[in-house]
Amino acid sequence: xxxxxxxxxxxxxxxxxxxxxxxxxxxxxxxxxxxxxxxxxxxxxxxxxxxxxxxxxxxxxxxxxxxxxxxxxxxxxxxxxxxxxxxxxxxxxxxxxxxxxxxxxxxxxxxxxxxxxxxxxxxxxxxxxxxx
Amino acid sequence: xxxxxxxxxxxxxxxxxxxxxxxxxxxxxxxxxxxxxxxxxxxxxxxxxxxxxxxxxxxxxxxxxxxxxxxxxxxxxxxxxxxxxxxxxxxxxxxxxxxxxxxxxxxxxxxxxxxxxxxxxxxxxxxxxxxxxxxxxxxxxxxxxxxxxxxxxxxxxxxxxxxxxxxxxxx
Numbered sequence: 001x002x003x004x005x006x007x008x009x010x011x012x013x014x015x016x017x018x019x020x021x022x023x024x025x026x027x028x029x030x031x032x033x034x035x036x037x038x039x040x041x042x043x044x045x046x047x048x049x050x051x052x053x054x055x056x057x058x059x060x061x062x063x064x065x066x067x068x069x070x071x072x073x074x075x076x077x078x079x080x081x082x083x084x085x086x087x088x089x090x091x092x093x094x095x096x097x098x099x100x101x102x103x104x105x106x107x108x109x110x111x112x113x114x115x116x117x118x119x120x121x122x123x124x125x126x127x128x129x130x131x132x
Numbered sequence: 133x134x135x136x137x138x139x140x141x142x143x144x145x146x147x148x149x150x151x152x153x154x155x156x157x158x159x160x161x162x163x164x165x166x167x168x169x170x171x172x173x174x175x176x177x178x179x180x181x182x183x184x185x186x187x188x189x190x191x192x193x194x195x196x197x198x199x200x201x202x203x204x205x206x207x208x209x210x211x212x213x214x215x216x217x218x219x220x221x222x223x224x225x226x227x228x229x230x231x232x233x234x235x236x237x238x239x240x241x242x243x244x245x246x247x248x249x250x251x252x253x254x255x256x257x258x259x260x261x262x263x264x265x266x267x268x269x270x271x272x273x274x275x276x277x278x279x280x281x282x283x284x285x286x287x288x289x290x291x292x293x294x295x296x297x298x299x300x301x302x303x
Contacts, residue, residue, distance in 0.1 A: 013202050015233040024242055025251060026202075026235035036237060036257060079272050101258060108263040109275045112249065116269050 003086055006119070007051035007076075008058035008068040016066070021121045023069040028111045029099035036101070048084060048092030055122055056129040057089030067123040075117035081110075184220035187230040187241065188213060194232065194239070204239035205256035212239050212254040218283030225294035245293040247273070252281055264289050 009027060011017060016027040030045040052058025052068070059065040073083070076093070084092045096114075097107040191213055194204060216230075233240040241252045250264040262285060265275030278285050 013200075013234060015202070018231050018242065018244070019229075020244075022244075024231075024233050025240065026233055029235065036255065075269070104261065105263075105277050105279070108251070108277060109265075112263070112265060112267060112275050113272050116267055116273060 003073055003083055003091060004053060005073055006070050007053060007073055007083075007091060008055045008070055008122075009049075009051050010058040010062055010068055011066040011121075012062055012064070014066050017121065023115065023118055023121055025108065025111045025115070027069060028096075028114045029107065030096045032098040032100040034100075045092075045096075045098070048094040049096040051091050051093070053086050053089050053091060054129075054131075055124045056126065056131065059124060059126060059129070060089070065124065065126070067121055069118045070120040070122055071114070071117040072119050075119075076114070079113045079117065081114070081117075182220075183227055183229045184216060184223075187232070188216060188220075190232055191216075191239070191241075194234075202234040202236060204234050204254075205237045207256045208237060208239040208254040211260050212241060212252060215252065215254075215260060215281060215283055215286055216241070219286035219290060222283060222287035223290050225291045227290040227293055243290065243293055246297070248293050248297075250289050250293055252286060262286060262289055264292075 009023070011023060011027050013026065016024045018024055028049065030049045031041060031043065033041060033044045033046070035041055051071070052060070055068045055070075058068045076083075080095070081093045082095045084094050093114075096110055097103040099107045191209060194209060195206070228243050228245045230241045230243045233242065237256045239254045243250045247267045248264070249267055250262065252260060252262055254260040259279065260281040262278040262281045263275065264277070265273050267273040278289075
């Protein structure tokens with residue numbers, strides 16, 4: 001299935017939205033296998049930074065969400081972001097650097113670039129967003 | 133009747149240490165300094181609170197208001213507070229309001245001015261850093277960073293946010 005014009009990134013903390021309803025850096029961090037004190041994470045972003053192909057798909061695995069960022073895939077590709085094949089409503093940006101000590105600068109720069117691709121912040125109600 | 137100068141001095145001293153409610157209580161006891169103003173209203177000329185003070189107060193309350201996996205560590209909070217306080221003494225401009233965010237023990241503070249962006253990130257066991265640049269939706273923006281944030285660097289970057297850039301995008 002080809003990737004559409006937009007992908008959606010779930011927001012899992014209220015503090016990741018600023019007062020102008022813009023999505024902030026932490027929403028675009030690719031988790032490394034180990035946390036900052038060397039403990040192995042239960043969940044990490046092995047395949048890449050994950051996006052939903054719809055707002056619902058972006059949030060369906062979260063217990064709680066604070067909306068989604070809608071990003072233009074055209075703008076993302078123009079900035080060098082690469083996608084894997086969409087599957088079951090999910091797609092990954094495979095070349096996002098891990099957010100870890102040795103890659104902070106690269107990760108933060110790519111995060112700023114990813115924020116440039118956000119076209120809209122959308123608050124969603126999962127009950128309404130679920131496919132019928 | 134208490135003189136306006138004395139009341140201003142008291143108010144400035146009280147500003148950092150007491151809540152507005154307590155200041156109101158105090159004013160209730162001493163009365164309004166102006167006999168021409170109606171009773172029950174307060175005309176204490178409090179100094180205008182700047183964006184750095186507002187931000188520091190917000191950071192102060194984080195541990196009381198946040199819970200869950202993204203609560204910042206005390207080390208990150210203290211580090212941010214110290215840097216912002218010190219930078220606040222060095223800046224030559226009035227920076228835009230900063231906004232805090234949380235991510236797995238980290239504390240982030242972000243300032244925006246038009247297309248310009250500045251982020252201070254403090255960690256539990258790592259040097260604080262600054263990331264900044266000019267965002268663009270057409271061609272990609274330009275970004276840089278300071279791997280060791282100091283008060284001096286933070287002050288320079290905050291002043292940069294307020295500099296005019298000619299095209300009005302930071303207005």
